[in-house]
Amino acid sequence: MKTAITELFGIQHPIIQGGMHYVGFAEMAAAVSNAGGLGIITGLTQRTPELLAREIARCRDMTDKPFGVNLTFLPSFTAPPYPEYIAAIREGGVKAVETAGRSPEQYMPALKAAGIKVIHKCTSVRHSLKAEKIGCDAVSVDGFECGGHPGEDDIPNMILLPRAAEELTIPFVASGGMADARSLVAALAMGAAGMNMGTRFVATVEAPVHPNVKKALVEANELDTRLVMRALRNTERVLKNKGVDELLEIERDRGAALKIEDIHDKVAGVYPKVMIDGDMDAGAWSCGMVVGLIHDIPTVKELIDRIMAEAEQIIRQRLTGFLDGTLETRPARAVA
Numbered sequence: 001m002k003t004a005i006t007e008l009f010g011i012q013h014p015i016i017q018g019g020m021h022y023v024g025f026a027e028m029a030a031a032v033s034n035a036g037g038l039g040i041i042t043g044l045t046q047r048t049p050e051l052l053a054r055e056i057a058r059c060r061d062m063t064d065k066p067f068g069v070n071l072t073f074l075p076s077f078t079a080p081p082y083p084e085y086i087a088a089i090r091e092g093g094v095k096a097v098e099t100a101g102r103s104p105e106q107y108m109p110a111l112k113a114a115g116i117k118v119i120h121k122c123t124s125v126r127h128s129l130k131a132e133k134i135g136c137d138a139v140s141v142d143g144f145e146c147g148g149h150p151g152e153d154d155i156p157n158m159i160l161l162p163r164a165a166e167e168l169t170i171p172f173v174a175s176g177g178m179a180d181a182r183s184l185v186a187a188l189a190m191g192a193a194g195m196n197m198g199t200r201f202v203a204t205v206e207a208p209v210h211p212n213v214k215k216a217l218v219e220a221n222e223l224d225t226r227l228v229m230r231a232l233r234n235t236e237r238v239l240k241n242k243g244v245d246e247l248l249e250i251e252r253d254r255g256a257a258l259k260i261e262d263i264h265d266k267v268a269g270v271y272p273k274v275m276i277d278g279d280m281d282a283g284a285w286s287c288g289m290v291v292g293l294i295h296d297i298p299t300v301k302e303l304i305d306r307i308m309a310e311a312e313q314i315i316r317q318r319l320t321g322f323l324d325g326t327l328e329t330r331p332a333r334a335v336a
């Protein structure tokens with residue numbers, strides 16, 4: 001399949017693995033890139049630019065295909081040394097960066113000077129237009145369903161994607177709620193040139209996380225995510241667990257007066273406990289509603305091959321069948 005996104009990043013399939021804290025290590029990114037998608041190393045999981053440089057080198061040892069790095073611009077008092085992270089990306093020869101969080105505007109000259117393609121993750125049409133204006137090459141349009149930070153507008157992808165298509169001239173991928181061939185075909189129908197997946201990629205053989213995490217994803221359903229930190233205007237969609245229940249209790253008690261200090265131990269330092277130690281009740285970690293569509297733990301290649309094969313089947317048989325008048329009574333089937 002050829003789309004503006006496969007052409008932009010020089011990849012075989014229009015599938016991107018979004019940056020994921022404590023998941024997006026070299027093993028994850030290389031597995032996705034080797035399977036024909038665009039794997040992404042999560043920049044800030046590496047505590048220093050030097051460590052990121054090492055992670056990029058490790059990924060390069062595992063794949064000769066293009067891969068990218070995620071740079072998340074956090075609202076924090078002590079900003080990470082972003083220029084040094086960008087230098088590590090440039091010197092590592094990485095040609096794709098996924099930016100997220102705050103606008104990457106001040107870093108665009110450095111990224112563009114290094115010949116890096118920038119895809120900015122946006123949860124609204126207005127932010128997508130801003131990304132286009134400041135020179136981003138593409139946008140990852142992240143709907144309300146998404147794992148992680150859906151913003152504060154609460155617009156699901158069924159509306160957000162066609163709205164993005166109405167306004168944008170640069171290509172975009174659909175992000176949030178994407179799991180399988182049906183997601184990909186629907187995203188393409190709504191104007192996207194591919195899809196970005198987060199949660200789905202965590203439940204794969206190669207995802208370098210504790211087996212408890214993968215098991216929890218297979219066992220959970222679409223009702224099991226919660227929104228936290230709404231009162232702080234830093235909303236995050238996470239998987240429900242004991243720590244999250246306690247967090248929500250505190251949020252209910254404090255109401256609009258909630259301060260980050262009130263919930264600090266339930267949202268900070270949680271990722272290593274969950275992803276490395278497998279402590280599933282530690283607190284808030286990102287997970288999308290798409291968890292309801294995750295029923296197995298395939299290899300990344302099996303997952304991507306299945307998506308591409310079934311997408312072709314949906315387009316050639318189911319959709320063309322409607323036009324040809326061949327009666328199709330079965331719904332597009334569930335993943336294997």
Ligand SMILES: Cc1cc2nc3c(=O)[nH]c(=O)nc-3n(C[C@H](O)[C@H](O)[C@H](O)COP(=O)(O)O)c2cc1C
Pocket residue numbers: 017018019020021023042070071072099100101121142145146147148149175176177178196197198199200202285286287288289290
């Ligand atoms: C465990 C996990 C950690 C994540 N960490 C980050 C992150 O550090 N930076 C970022 O930009 N997005 C992060 N995300 C969001 C993903 O990149 C992606 O946008 C999102 O998962 C898409 O929604 P989906 O989970 O429904 O596929 C994370 C998502 C998950 C599931």
